[in-house]
Amino acid sequence: MNAEDGDQASRTAIGISFGNSYSSIAYTVDEKAEVIANEEGDRQIPSILSYVSGEEFQGTQAKAQIIRNPRNTIAYFRDFLGKSFKEIDPTPCHASAHPVEIDGGKSVGFTVQETEEGEKSTLSVSEVTTRHLRRLRQSASDYLGKDVVATVITIPSDFSDSQKSALTAAAKAAGLDVLQFIPEPISSLLAHDAKQQLSESSSGAPKDKTVVVADLGGTRSDISVVASRGGIYSTLATVHDYELGGSSLDQVLIEYAAKEFMKKNKNATDPKSNARSLAKLTIEAENVKKALSIGQTAAFSIESLSDGIDFSLTVNRTRFELLANKVVASFGRLIQSAVQKAGLDVLDIDTVLLAGGSSHIPKLSSSMQSIFPESTAVVAPAASASAVNPSELVSRGAAIQASLISEFEHSDIEGSTEAVVTVTPHLQKALGLASGKDGEQFSLIINADTPVPVRRTAQVSVADGGDVLLRIAEGEREIKVTKEEKPQTNGAKGEDDSDDDSDDEPEEVREKVWKAGKVLAEAGIKGVKKGGKVEIQINVNTDLSVTVVAREVGGKGGVRGELEATKA
Amino acid sequence: MAAAAIQLKTALPSLPDGWSAEKDFKPMGSLSQPTSRAIEPVGPHFLAHARRKRHKRTFSEDER
Ligand SMILES: Nc1ncnc2c1ncn2[C@@H]1O[C@H](COP(=O)(O)OP(=O)(O)OP(=O)(O)O)[C@@H](O)[C@H]1O
Ligand SMILES: [Mg+2]
Numbered sequence: 001m002n003a004e005d006g007d008q009a010s011r012t013a014i015g016i017s018f019g020n021s022y023s024s025i026a027y028t029v030d031e032k033a034e035v036i037a038n039e040e041g042d043r044q045i046p047s048i049l050s051y052v053s054g055e056e057f058q059g060t061q062a063k064a065q066i067i068r069n070p071r072n073t074i075a076y077f078r079d080f081l082g083k084s085f086k087e088i089d090p091t092p093c094h095a096s097a098h099p100v101e102i103d104g105g106k107s108v109g110f111t112v113q114e115t116e117e118g119e120k121s122t123l124s125v126s127e128v129t130t131r132h133l134r135r136l137r138q139s140a141s142d143y144l145g146k147d148v149v150a151t152v153i154t155i156p157s158d159f160s161d162s163q164k165s166a167l168t169a170a171a172k173a174a175g176l177d178v179l180q181f182i183p184e185p186i187s188s189l190l191a192h193d194a195k196q197q198l199s200e201s202s203s204g205a206p207k208d209k210t211v212v213v214a215d216l217g218g219t220r221s222d223i224s225v226v227a228s229r230g231g232i233y234s235t236l237a238t239v240h241d242y243e244l245g246g247s248s249l250d251q252v253l254i255e256y257a258a259k260e261f262m263k264k265n266k267n268a269t270d271p272k273s274n275a276r277s278l279a280k281l282t283i284e285a286e287n288v289k290k291a292l293s294i295g296q297t298a299a300f301s302i303e304s305l306s307d308g309i310d311f312s313l314t315v316n317r318t319r320f321e322l323l324a325n326k327v328v329a330s331f332g333r334l335i336q337s338a339v340q341k342a343g344l345d346v347l348d349i350d351t352v353l354l355a356g357g358s359s360h361i362p363k364l365s366s367s368m369q370s371i372f373p374e375s376t377a378v379v380a381p382a383a384s385a386s387a388v389n390p391s392e393l394v395s396r397g398a399a400i401q402a403s404l405i406s407e408f409e410h411s412d413i414e415g416s417t418e419a420v421v422t423v424t425p426h427l428q429k430a431l432g433l434a435s436g437k438d439g440e441q442f443s444l445i446i447n448a449d450t451p452v453p454v455r456r457t458a459q460v461s462v463a464d465g466g467d468v469l470l471r472i473a474e475g476e477r478e479i480k481v482t483k484e485e486k487p488q489t490n491g492a493k494g495e496d497d498s499d500d501d502s503d504d505e506p507e508e509v510r511e512k513v514w515k516a517g518k519v520l521a522e523a524g525i526k527g528v529k530k531g532g533k534v535e536i537q538i539n540v541n542t543d544l545s546v547t548v549v550a551r552e553v554g555g556k557g558g559v560r561g562e563l564e565a566t567k568a
Numbered sequence: 569m570a571a572a573a574i575q576l577k578t579a580l581p582s583l584p585d586g587w588s589a590e591k592d593f594k595p596m597g598s599l600s601q602p603t604s605r606a607i608e609p610v611g612p613h614f615l616a617h618a619r620r621k622r623h624k625r626t627f628s629e630d631e632r
Contacts, residue, residue: 186608205613231613234605401610416618417609425602435578443576451607458574467583474600524583524592544599561593566601
């Protein structure tokens with residue numbers, strides 16, 4: 001991509017996160033991404049359209065219509081785009097307009113009373129998407145005072161080509177030129193890294209790290225394991241669960257509240273058996289759940305829930321967490337399965353970035369902290385004060401990408417996203433220095449899964465000085481498991497018995513250790529002064545040849561050598 | 569924009585007696601077969617990568 005060779009007038013481009021449950025729009029000012037509130041003041045805009053007496057409502061207002069006017073309210077439609085009727089799971093739409101077959105089953109639509117009088121109309125999912133995007137575009141244009149014409153839209157990492165082309169067309173019809181689609185988890189990671197960079201005010205690339213991005217949404221959860229190397233992201237594995245999300249937690253609260261209601265009102269009609277009562281309960285359950293992410297207690301308060309009886313119920317966080325236990329465990333298993341699919345161990349994960357609305361839930365972040373070792377940073381509001389609002393990560397990343405590429409020509413963007421540019425050889429093994437008596441120890445310089453070309457520089461202190469040997473080698477990561485018998489502190493100095501895990505089970509200690517593998521080269525650095533430092537730079541070139549430069553820091557000369565390219 | 573040097577905590581062995589190599593560098597092998605993966609075309613560092621690839625520039629040429 002190259003701005004110089006395009007003469008694209010500066011267009012206003014925003015980032016859009018378009019979820020099944022919520023959408024959000026963001027833009028950047030002075031390199032800082034910000035989420036835009038719509039006219040109603042919402043930054044999380046329900047992806048819902050509703051038709052009431054010939055008028056179209058969107059967002060929170062439309063969501064309220066699920067109670068009063070469910071059949072003319074269209075919700076949870078994003079994943080139907082570009083799919084045939086047979087391919088979709090209509091379950092999330094049980095309480096709102098039901099999807100119907102159109103084009104002989106090739107696409108999906110919704111039949112609603114769109115106009116005040118006359119025939120009902122059947123709107124294709126594409127048309128519904130266009131209307132929803134048009135309103136998002138309008139909200140952004142109003143807020144920015146400029147006509148928004150271009151966007152970067154985020155999509156799940158498993159969106160198919162036909163889903164993408166349907167979304168491109170729907171956006172175009174809404175007056176939005178899609179500059180690029182980017183995967184939701186990558187967008188979240190970009191937003192997180194950008195925030196880190198700003199707060200550390202460093203201009204270099206972020207530190208190499210292996211990250212799990214867990215996007216815990218409303219109707220689905222998507223996990224990606226990403227190698228982040230010099231700020232370049234490579235996806236190592238993804239897993240998806242199309243049934244697990246925040247609504248699974250709403251469900252738990254609905255069951256509980258309905259049971260409590262029936263306990264108090266033995267002869268009343270079960271609110272779950274009536275569509276309208278259930279809709280009221282569902283909306284209130286979500287409110288209670290959200291309130292419990294901040295407060296210790298929250299209350300259901302519903303007028304005329306069933307048989308005209310009002311309902312109120314206080315729920316504390318502990319109760320909710322108990323009820324949610326099984327669902328929370330499912331999130332944990334899903335995330336662990338992603339790590340496994342990437343061929344990694346939890347000890348390999350440097351950061352768990354929790355994204356998506358459900359990541360606000362404190363229990364979910366504490367459960368991640370218990371699954372991952374202490375060395376893993378869990379990024380979520382309940383775990384770190386500096387975490388970006390997880391509901392905003394996705395759209396913020398899209399806004400950052402939009403600002404990076406808004407000046408480019410389409411052909412330039414396409415040229416840079418083609419496989420010839422993106423498909424890249426990655427190191428299979430880590431690279432570093434072998435040391436120790438038998439050269440068995442290994443110090444990491446470049447991790448596995450790093451794309452080439454890559455250059456890294458490392459320094460080692462040489463306390464005694466003299467002539468030293470640098471052994472450049474590949475490294476293998478091993479997981480060492482030791483059973484640690486509890487040290488018998490009884491009767492000892494009695495200093496430190498704060499640790500009162502007093503069961504006799506030997507504790508299993510798992511740790512990550514590096515072992516040196518194949519040696520690639522040796523370099524001799526002579527006459528290093530006492531307390532000196534040796535610097536080694538490894539360059540892996542595009543053709544997989546390696547250039548090594550080593551010298552004493554501040555010394556003159558140095559050693560330079562080449563390794564031949566790997567033969568295919 | 570060169571990244572800071574990585575500080576390694578290890579004791580380097582002394583050069584063994586009789587060790588010698590042309591220009592003090594002894595090549596002994598090549599990298600293991602790489603894995604082919606797509607990098608994500610997203611973010612400022614990808615853009616720099618794409619630019620290098622497009623102009624066939626190395627890191628140091630890129631910095632000039
Ligand atoms: N503060 C909060 N505490 C708990 N849950 C929350 C909070 N804020 C939002 N949620 C939940 O997050 C979910 C929505 O997540 P998100 O905004 O990421 O939606 P989405 O990407 O559109 O979801 P999907 O496509 O999976 O349906 C909802 O279940 C919502 O109730
Ligand atoms: Mg989502």
